[in-house]
Amino acid sequence: MSSIQEQMRARARELLSKNEVQMVIGWEKGTFWYLSPPVFITDPEDCDRLVWDEFCTNNLAKYLLDYKHTEDKIALFVKGCDARGINRLLQDNQIQRERVYLLGINCPGIKDGRQAAALGEGRRAEVPLAEKCRYCTHPEPVIYDELLQDDGSAVVREGVPADGGRFAAVEKLEALTPDERYAFWTSQYDRCLRCYACRNVCPACNCRECIFDRSQSGWCGKQMSRSENQFFAITRALHVAGRCIECGECERVCPEGIPIMSLNKKIIKDLNELFGEYEAGLDLETRPPLGQYNLQDPDEFSK
Ligand code: SF4
Ligand code: SF4
Numbered sequence: 001m002s003s004i005q006e007q008m009r010a011r012a013r014e015l016l017s018k019n020e021v022q023m024v025i026g027w028e029k030g031t032f033w034y035l036s037p038p039v040f041i042t043d044p045e046d047c048d049r050l051v052w053d054e055f056c057t058n059n060l061a062k063y064l065l066d067y068k069h070t071e072d073k074i075a076l077f078v079k080g081c082d083a084r085g086i087n088r089l090l091q092d093n094q095i096q097r098e099r100v101y102l103l104g105i106n107c108p109g110i111k112d113g114r115q116a117a118a119l120g121e122g123r124r125a126e127v128p129l130a131e132k133c134r135y136c137t138h139p140e141p142v143i144y145d146e147l148l149q150d151d152g153s154a155v156v157r158e159g160v161p162a163d164g165g166r167f168a169a170v171e172k173l174e175a176l177t178p179d180e181r182y183a184f185w186t187s188q189y190d191r192c193l194r195c196y197a198c199r200n201v202c203p204a205c206n207c208r209e210c211i212f213d214r215s216q217s218g219w220c221g222k223q224m225s226r227s228e229n230q231f232f233a234i235t236r237a238l239h240v241a242g243r244c245i246e247c248g249e250c251e252r253v254c255p256e257g258i259p260i261m262s263l264n265k266k267i268i269k270d271l272n273e274l275f276g277e278y279e280a281g282l283d284l285e286t287r288p289p290l291g292q293y294n295l296q297d298p299d300e301f302s303k
Contacts, residue, residue: 004105005052007148008077011103014051015075016044021101022072025063027056034116034126052077057130059116059247061203063086073099077148077263079107081132081247083141084281085203088245091284096204104144108221109133127301132248132261135166167269169262185233185263191256192229194222198250198260204240204280211235233263242288244279 001079028039029041040048040063040274060076062085078086086102112130119127120209133139141147173181196212199205212232215222220231244264251260255299269280272278275289 003051003052004148008050008052008103009047009107010147011146012050012075013044013047013100016042016047020073022077023067023074023107024050025060025074025076026050027052027058027060027077032117033121034111034113034127037055038189052105054108055113055116056128057110057113057132057252059085059201059249061089062201062206062249064089065101065206066241070093073101075101075103077103077105078137078141078144079105080136080140080142081107081109081245081249083143085247086137086143086286087281088243091281091288092206093186102141102144104141104147106141106147106150107133107136107139109136109139128254130247130248132252133247135246137166137246137279138282141217143284167265169259170266170269173262174267180303186226186230187256189233190222190226192233192258193256194224194232195231197253197255199236199247201239201253203245203247203249204243205236216273217225227283235268237263240264242271242278243280244268246279 008026012026015021016024024047024125025040026039026041027036029035029051030037034055035052036051036057038058038060039049041049056079060078060082063074064074066085076082083102083104086095086100090097109129110133111127116124116127170223173184178185194212199210199212211217211219212235220235221228244267246261246264246268248261250264251258254260271289278286278289280288
């Protein structure tokens with residue numbers, strides 16, 4: 001059986017040559033051995049640039065928004081988290097299903113690029129799994145048009161905690177007093193540069209115009225101050241509440257190493273406790289807990 005990478009290149013070439021799609025989005029080798037950033041291919045001759053290795057970390061779904069207003073049909077490769085990002089965009093009516101062709105890949109877990117850089121290429125085999133992949137609940141794509149075939153051993157993720165420690169970091173924070181929690185989050189978000197990388201990479205952050213780009217709205221200024229940073233953090237966390245697909249991209253790209261996933265997961269945990277278990281982006285039918293209402297709701301708003 002040919003490798004995933006060979007299949008990727010062959011299918012991309014075929015789809016572009018037959019003009020079944022006008023662009024393929026995948027990953028290519030970057031400047032450094034530990035980087036495999038996104039690549040946007042329109043010429044069948046360029047398909048050998050595609051790679052599949054342990055550093056194909058970027059969630060590709062978000063890039064579809066850049067082509068939202070074109071007529072092109074776009075093929076892209078989807079790991080578990082990319083596929084959930086696609087469902088997120090479809091559910092938000094940001095893309096049309098017929099304009100994307102999804103090539104699924106069972107993900108064995110992606111390695112941590114920052115730790116790879118620190119260890120050096122000679123110790124490539126020792127690079128640990130990325131934090132975002134350690135607690136991944138769906139490494140297999142939940143939506144696709146075709147699934148690239150691996151040798152059957154792909155969905156084996158080394159280093160995945162057996163204890164289901166998805167909320168372990170949240171539980172640690174919950175054990176603190178309110179003052180300690182405030183001190184913790186203040187020390188984290190005081191470092192925030194308001195670069196908005198976390199927002200830009202997020203498939204759940206897909207508003208046409210973001211409130212944080214509208215300084216004249218009066219809601220939030222441009223300056224980096226404690227209150228403005230906290231307003232940004234809380235607004236973004238609540239904006240993705242019930243819609244966050246736990247891809248971990250926001251935390252991965254944060255240049256300040258702010259544990260954004262602990263905030264997201266706290267909200268996910270609370271929503272699960274309040275409204276029942278829910279994981280965003282698994283299908284198109286189930287509405288997010290905060291995206292639906294019921295006239296028989298016993299809470300006050302319906303009275
Ligand atoms: S908030 Fe973070 S983890 Fe959630 S969907 Fe956005 S980028 Fe992914
Ligand atoms: S990526 Fe990090 S530093 Fe940049 S805006 Fe988000 S939280 Fe702040």
